[in-house]
Amino acid sequence: MSPSDYLGSEPTLGKSTYQRIRGMILDGTLVPGTRLQEKAFADRLGVSRTPVREAIAQLMSEGLVAKPAGGAPVVNSISLSDIMEILHVRRLLECEATRQAALSGKPLDELLELRSEIKGFLEGPRPDAETHASVDRRLHLALARMAGSGLLTELIENLKTKTIIYDKGSIPDRFEPGCHEHLAIIDAVIARDADAALEAMRVHLTNVREAIILHISQPF
Template sequence: MAKDGKPPAKRLGEQHNSLHDLVYDEIRSAIVNGRLKPGERLVEERLAEEYGVSRNPVREALRALSTEGLVDVSSRRGAHVAHIAPEKLQEIIEIRALLESHNARLAARHKNPVVLKSVEAILLKGQTALSVGRLKSLRDLNEQFHKALAQAGNSELLSEMLGALRARSALLFSPDNPERQALNWKEHAGILQAILDGDEDTAAKRAMAHVLGAGEAHLKALRSVADAESADQLP
């Protein structure tokens, strides 16, 4: 029994789901939510001890994540959280913008009331978190919003493709920038309203503008950091 009177949480090795899936989900979530940073080393022994499993499911999970582009694995350096170069990130942003645009159009066409009610609930949670300053919760809520929106498009293949791209571009929605977060959730509301109105063209345009705008803001921040580092290295 824990000190707070609650039973201790089970480690992954003590649960009954597929260990590979559990470990995969845990590491993927940590990368997407920013708990594991780009370039951070992923040591099999350490992760296995943390999760209460053997090294095999950890190794399998890291291999699966490498196929998604979230983890870099090499025989010499081991496994690290992938660091995506700005030019590659620009490509991901543009592709995601196109797919998010098409998905929003499909969502406006289908107008699935059950799924859209779920999207509305997540939007409200995000707006509430923003209003009270719970910025750290917004990254996860943003993932939930876009995942639910992808389901509203009623295309399993498109939803899977968007999931992979969201993981690679998760840092575009940084919780450290309150102004960008406020704009993100304002744009979320606009996309959802167009979908609820059944306005396919507006939903598609707003979804594309949302991803491109967030992407450009992130790339601008990256360039500013790079310029500052270059200036510091000057004699």
């Protein structure tokens, strides 16, 4: 089951528990190494231990939670080497997905809506980190869906989530360049220019990688 199956509009108790714990991981409320004890989280969220257990199992399958031998599950950490590998694989997958999206001939309504939102970010007040991250995620997944492969979409979604865990908006200088890069990707897909779309995504993910490396080497 993919994360999207747990993020539907009509969540069950298990899904809502998963969404709440997942949200706390992604926004940094639960830092890497936090122990996820079933009873403690059941009491914290006001649910029984069963939905907590199910949520933890799903988060483990996504790589957001790890279970050390003989210990309680903990929030997973993403190292620099991990994120470099993730971004390498994302570039392989998403460049091809974006190329296929440009060739797909599928409706462009969602991309046009995202383009308008991103233009609004640049022309109006800067959005909060959560709003910006949501649009960023929607764009990458929209392109993956346009490519026409459910498996590809699931892989990209999982890798994108791990990138968010590492970043958490800690590279503010990427906001404006990232918006312009997203617009270049969208414009190439709207123009049905597969080569330009692939190159725009390649440039975007390469710049993300370089910004993370620079941030690590010059954190202050």
